[in-house]
Amino acid sequence: MSTSAVNPKKRTGPVIFSEYNSGDGIKKAFSLKREDILFELKESKLKGRGGAGFPTSSKWMLTAAASSDKKFLICNADEGEPGTFKDRVLLQEYPELVFDGMVIGGYTIGAKYGIVYLRGEYEYIYESLQFYLQSMRKRNFLGNNILGSNFSFDIKIHLGAGAYVCGEETALIESLEGERGEPRNRPPYPVNTGYMGYPTVVNNVETLAAVPHIVCKSGKWFKKFGTDKSTGSKLFSVSGDCNKPGVYELPWGITIRELLNIVEAENTKAVQVGGASGICIPKSGFDRKLGYEDAATGGSVIVFNEKRNMLQVLKNFMEFFVEESCGQCTPCRIGNVKLLEGVEKIEKGNYTFSYINTLKELGNTMKVASKCGLGQSSPNSFISILENFKDEIFKSNGANNDRVG
Amino acid sequence: MTESDNIRVPVSQQPHSVIKSKKENGIGGLVSIQINEKAVMVPLGTTILEACRKNQIHIPTLCHHEDLCLAGLCRICVVDVEGMKTLQAACSFPITSPLKIHTSTPMVRKARRHIIDLILSEHCGECYSCIRNGNCELQALAKEYGVDGYRFGHVEQPRYSVDRSSVSVIRDLNKCILCRRCIRTCIDLQEVGVLEAIDRGDKTHIGTFLDKPLADVICINCGQCTNRCPTAALSTNDPSDEIWEAIDNPNKHVVIQTAPSPRAAIGEEFGVAPGKSFTGELNSALKRIGFDKVFDTNFTADLTIIEEGTELLNRLKKVLVNCDTSVKLPQFTSCSPGWIKFIEHFYPEYLDYLSTAKSPQQMFGAVIKTFYAKETGINPDDIVTVALMPCSAKKFECNRPEMNSSGYKDVDFGLTTREMATMIKEAGIYLPEMPKTGFDDPFGEASGAGLIFGATGGVMEAALRTVYELVTGREVPFKNLNIEPCRGFDGIKQASVKLENCVNEYSFLEGIDLKFLVAHGTANAKKVMQMLKRGELNDVHFVEIMACPGGCLGGGGQPIPTSAEIRRKRAQAIYEEEASLPIRKSHENPYVKYIYQKFLTEGPCGKLSHKLLHTHYTKRGRFIS
Amino acid sequence: MLTLEKNSLSEEIEELVSLYGENRGSLLEILGAIEKKYGYISEFAQQEVARLLNIHPVEVYSFISFFSFLHSKPQGRNMVRMCKTIACNMKGADNISAVIEKELGIKFGETTKNRRVTLEYTNCLGMCDCAPAMLVNGKIYTNLDVEKAIKIINELK
CATH class of the missing domain: 3.10.20.600 (Ubiquitin-like (UB roll))
Structure with missing residues (x-):
């Protein structure tokens, strides 16, 4: 019943799930210059796998170029987007990819410390990850002078405590600093001013898991898969x-x-x-x-x-955002409440089309005026569901045109 | 941000970490940008908001406040920056590269209007029943953007009960728009730490520790939050109804004392630009309202100087001559009630460093219900004493249980500048047009020394004028008696004056460098206390601390808005008024001499003085139970 | 709280502070450890943490209130967190929730009188491929049906 002791079944896939031996990426990376790794990464056109899709090589280059005595690499394992569970699978079954990716990242950008921000919901993975880190230390893939080089790097795991917004990189950093997980103003970006004010790379679990493959098999190989703009x-x-x-x-x-x-x-x-x-x-x-x-x-x-009621689906999504908004900026904090109220009005048949259009316009404002990605993307489902399923939704929930709002 | 440069700002709210060029005009010092097609040059790191304001382009703001660190969370100031997918908050976007900015695109205007509509949908309360009617930033914005209805609905029933537990500050979360200025004021500007954002999402609200009533947590009542709240979510506890009642009661003899800071700022409530005192006009207005007597708090400010100065000399003697190690130096001033509560909570083990002298407000109360009652033959029971103060902590101070040395409640009501202005308006008076009249006897004259108590450094300057002269028999060696090192708005000021050729009585001070230190704002007070703990104040003799930034003129009960510029203007008004006064030293105030001859016959720090004019403090500590 | 209890709690918190570091960055770890042991972070514990990290008590409370998995009020001995997000919802999570509520006689967000169980809803647990799912004392249970869920609940001590 419990999947905490999943027997690693070997999966297959072109890149991530392709053949890889623990430590290979680290060994290969150490035989390369930092610029070479950055070159391969750039060549691969790897983009952030968390959703935002920022080119990984740019993040790494900016942090590598930043002059600072301390730098950090953070693995964002605060996977909380409804319907997402790939990072859990990676961490449970392929920790070597993620951690090797972190060591390579640390080596490339010049960071000595790596932090895995593991969502509190995944606490049951914590012990096995610690165990794996310990085994890496024993094999000198982590710790002082890794594999006899002059590069030292270690990884610490931080447990989150149940806040979706902490998946936003600056909110994640805030919570690591002991502040409420509220997104920061950008600029400055974490690559300049991140954890504790130092240059910091925050990468998604899957992004890091792709890195050892790219280092071992080249960027050219990676971009053979996928499309021109979405490689791999x-x-x-x-x-x-x-x-x-x-x-x-x-x-x-x-x-x-x-x-x-x-x-x-x-x-x-x-x-x-x-x-x-x-x-x-x-x-x-x-x-x-x-x-x-x-x-x-x-x-x-x-x-x-066909059996699903799309309005109920939308309601579930909007309830999610109302609770998970950090509550900091106006468009997201109150906007999501208004969108949810709109869904409830439709449910009761107590709405006008002009008000629904007003809410869609509000959604567009939220997309451009919210402080972080949460508020900027929360209206997406509202707008797309009401647009794409208007026949279903408004047929079964007739408008009461006598009442506005 | 000169006053708050060194505050403990969370990383999130620190300005961009760009290395600013030292020479603004050097290479890389300036960035050329375009605002609404107009090309301008701005120093690197300037925010879009600053750049717009410099170029007379108005950007609406709500969470932004120039005294506080960046927030960027209300989003009302969004502008369009070419090349960026989303709109950017002008208040927190530092310019580090050539940008093309548009401040009034259809998308920007729509977004701002939506944000106002959203805030209004959760803002419970009607403007006409609101204390901030006419001076509310949300109301002004609604007007500016032509709001004529509640597009997203409106809360009809209040969701929160109003917290009236504190005698100083009232919190009404129904009116809160979550701009978090109060948090930044309380935690970063003042470092008191009462308020924070609690919960998240739609449940987010401003709260205290475990959402306890304000009176049960460590609030120092400084009221700085009420000065910066854009709406009426935070306000002061207004006693004017009770004061009207006393005025209307023919059996009550109602006297009011007015402090210098309200006089230098109250004009702002009547639309006059900051920087002008209305002392004489206020005297007439108060009489017309129906106060029986109007006295000048500066009289007891002079008394404070005599008592506090004498106490300092006594302490110096005990330490230097008697080698009494139980006597603490430096002596800290005790006239700011916010500072007193701050030290009682945060540094209770250092209460012995505080002067035992009461604040001028409380001295006045005690003198009125004893000396004045005796002189006039009025039963103290029938006297109601009101104090016009710039301060919300004065309300707490007059309600302290120990403040009844006259046998009665020494000061019945503490009234703020804002509350006073409303009373004056209610009486149908336009203050700026009132004739100027003087204060009432028997405390008519006051010296300029008392007047400058209103600005940070003022108490120190007044005390030095008297102490130096007592010790040496000569005036302080500063041009026109203006002790410049005490003036200005640096967070912590330190200086000294050498005592030479002392009179016989004070020969033990011969050759001593009398060192003094002045700090304002409790964030700076905290720094001073840390210096004291580290032993860095061992050679300092006297320390002045005011809880509010700028001193009393920046008090929590002063007119809204406040800014460094406004505080500077108020200080200017005070110093200008002071320079024109005939008597500028407390010990030369004839009425002070009179009271020591007639009433406090054992002299400063004598037995009766101790009973009426001195007090003791409570070790409160930090634990919230 | 008795003085003795307070003293031992203070000592415990002091140890946590020296283990994780005497700075604000340790807040999440310290509070997580207290929550894990006691099921909540008491008024006294919050003030002790604030004192030792040199921050204000309200900042600790604010932090706790932000995170779903931290509490400032006592919880039941067992914490049951039922996922209510879309994938679980589609597979009948709300029906299971209703049955659990009936079984325990409390609503979600409440604790049984004997303090045995606290029920809480939670957002996506990342078990959408084997929905419905719930976390019981940090342990994950998946592919739930009514029978399974009731059995798990009833076996809690």
């Missing part, structure tokens, strides 16, 4: 109405239809790509490609079949 592969966390939910490693550029076939989804009405903060795609969009240039996702793919 992606771990998709598929859940909802399908026969084979789970984590799949597939090249970027695969269409939604292809993915639905792989996971054996039937009678699919809609697919939520990118979790609660992503967009909801109806049947007509199933030929859209998953990738940064079209339907971007941090990995979450939730499948809805």
